[in-house]
Each structure stands twice: as structure tokens, then as C-alpha cells.
Amino acid sequence: QVLLQESGPGLVKPSETLSLTCIVSGGSMTSYYWSWIRRPAGKGLEWIGRIYSTGSTNYNPSLRSRVTMSLDTSKNQFSLKLTSVSAADTAVYYCARMGGNWFDSWGQGTQVTVSS
Amino acid sequence: EIVMTQSPATLSVSPGETVTLSCRASQSFTNSLAWYQMKPGQAPRLLIYGASTRATGIPARFSGSGSGTEFTLTISSLQSEDFAVYYCQQYNNWLPITFGQGTRLDIK
Numbered sequence: 001q002v003l004l005q006e007s008g009p010g011l012v013k014p015s016e017t018l019s020l021t022c023i024v025s026g027g028s029m030t031s032y033y034w035s036w037i038r039r040p041a042g043k044g045l046e047w048i049g050r051i052y053s054t055g056s057t058n059y060n061p062s063l064r065s066r067v068t069m070s071l072d073t074s075k076n077q078f079s080l081k082l083t084s085v086s087a088a089d090t091a092v093y094y095c096a097r098m099g100g101n102w103f104d105s106w107g108q109g110t111q112v113t114v115s116s
Numbered sequence: 117e118i119v120m121t122q123s124p125a126t127l128s129v130s131p132g133e134t135v136t137l138s139c140r141a142s143q144s145f146t147n148s149l150a151w152y153q154m155k156p157g158q159a160p161r162l163l164i165y166g167a168s169t170r171a172t173g174i175p176a177r178f179s180g181s182g183s184g185t186e187f188t189l190t191i192s193s194l195q196s197e198d199f200a201v202y203y204c205q206q207y208n209n210w211l212p213i214t215f216g217q218g219t220r221l222d223i224k
Contacts, residue, residue, distance in 0.1 A: 004159070045203055045215035060212040094160065101207030102150035104171065106159040 002027035004095050004107035012089075012114050018082040022095030022107060029053050029073045033098035036069065036080045038091040039109070046091075050098060051078055085114045118143050118206050122216035128224040131194050137219045139187040139204035148208035151180055151189045154218075155200045163202075164189065191221075199223050 008020035022034070036048040049059035051069040059067045063082070071078035082089060090113050096103040119142040129135050139149070147167035154160045162171040164180035167187060177192040191198055204216040 044217035045205070047213040047215070058211060062212070096160075099162075100165065101148070101210045101213065102162060102165040102205065103152070103160075104162050104165075106161075108157065108159045 002097060002105045004097065004105060006093060006095050006107045006110040008093075008110060008112070010111055010113060012085055012112060013116050014086055014114055015084055018080070018085050018089060018112055018114075020080045020093055020095075020110065020112070022078050022080075024076045024078070024097070027097075029071065029076055029078070034071065034078045035096045035098055035103060037094045037096055037103070038089075039094070040088070040091040048080065048082075048093075087114050090114045117212060118145075118209050118214050120204055120206055120214055120216035122202075122204060122219050124219060125217070126220045126222060128222045129194055130224045131196055133194050134190065134192045135194060135221065137189045137191075137202055137204075137221075139182075139189070139216050141185045141187070141206055141208075143209070144184045145206065145208035146183050148206055149180070149182070149187050150205045150207065151178075152203045152205065153198075153200045154203065160203075194221075196223075 003025045005023045012018045030053045033050045035050040051057045066083045068081040092109040094109045095107045097105040121140045123138045149167045151164040152160045168180045179190045199221050201218045201220045203218045
């Protein structure tokens with residue numbers, strides 16, 4: 001059973017870069033897509049983007065200009081960077097594994113607040 | 117982008133009842149739809165993919181159906197652990213993947 005765990009700062013200042021890491025345990029990262037998803041308070045879920053085990057990426061067009069994903073399969077982890085953050089980026093951020101184009105394993109989520 | 121609309125936003129039901137949650141798509145597609153259950157402090161759980169295929173370990177009381185623009189998730193004989201927020205997700209147009217706004221199941 002694969003387990004995912006997000007980590008990173010819970011507070012980021014406006015205009016700075018949000019950086020999160022997802023540690024994958026209990027399974028290989030090979031031949032899977034890995035995604036980031038967020039849920040702003042009181043709103044629905046928003047898919048941020050995905051990265052394949054080879055490093056190929058696809059981003060949500062609404063965030064593409066500010067998002068970078070990377071992965072290190074030797075460390076069983078993948079990462080998210082979101083630049084020029086504002087209060088609108090305050091959300092619970094989840095990492096997830098994709099089985100097909102759905103999400104079959106998720107982390108518990110980490111709250112990130114953008115505030116000075 | 118395909119917009120997913122869930123209704124109702126909140127549903128109050130009693131344990132043991134059967135409930136049907138609705139998810140409507142702004143564009144028609146066959147079966148590229150998934151359902152998730154979310155509880156505070158827990159990892160979200162995949163319930164259904166392919167509109168009607170239960171994920172591994174999901175009880176038979178959860179069933180999904182629909183195609184085109186109308187999809188439903190039915191939960192029979194509600195258990196206490198089923199009170200949560202449920203989201204639908206389309207992956208017919210996967211760039212971007214989109215979710216509904218969620219339906220919250222409350223205990224009456």
C-alpha cells in the first residue's frame with residue numbers, strides 16, 4: 001500500500017515562492033504520474049499539475065506560468081514550487097498518485113497560508 | 117475546461133438511509149468520472165472510477181452510474197463513517213482535470 005506525505009512551510013509571505021515535497025513510501029514511483037491538488041477554504045478541489053516518473057510534466061493552464069514540479073525517484077519524492085504567491089494561494093495542498101487519470105492514493109494534505 | 121457542478125451542496129440524512137449525490141458536467145462524455153470521499157485530517161479516498169467501477173476495498177454500498185452530462189453516486193444503508201464530503205472529478209479532458217465543488221453529507 002503506497003503512502004504519501006506532504007511536507008513544507010505552513011506560512012509563506014506574499015510574492016514569495018511556495019515549496020512543498022511529497023515523500024512516497026511503500027511503492028515505486030516508476031511508471032506512474034504524480035500530482036498536486038489544492039483545496040482553498042470553502043472551495044472545491046483544484047488540480048495543479050502532474051509529473052511522470054521520467055520527469056515529463058503537465059500543468060493546469062490557470063497556474064502554468066507559476067508552477068514547477070520535479071521529482072527524485074532515488075529519494076522517492078516529488079516537489080512543487082509555486083512562485084509569486086498571494087492570499088488566493090492559501091489552501092490545503094495534497095499530493096497524489098494517479099492510476100489512469102484519477103487519483104488512487106493521496107496524502108493527508110498540508111495547510112499553506114499566504115500572509116505577511 | 118469542463119465545469120463540474122455537484123448538488124446539493126449539503127445533504128442531511130439519517131444512518132441507514134440511502135442517498136444519491138448528483139454531479140453534472142458542462143460537456144458530455146462517456147464514463148471518465150471518479151468519486152472521492154474526504155474527511156478532515158484524513159487522506160482522501162478514491163471510491164469510484166470509470167463512472168461505475170468501485171476502487172479496491174470500497175464497500176458494495178457505494179455505487180456510481182451515469183454518462184453524458186449526468187452522473188450519480190449512491191450510498192445505500194448509510195453508516196456513521198460515511199458522513200463526509202464527496203467530490204466528483206472528470207478526466208475526459210484531462211488538461212485540466214476538474215472537480216466539482218463537493219457535497220457534504222451531514223448526520224440528521
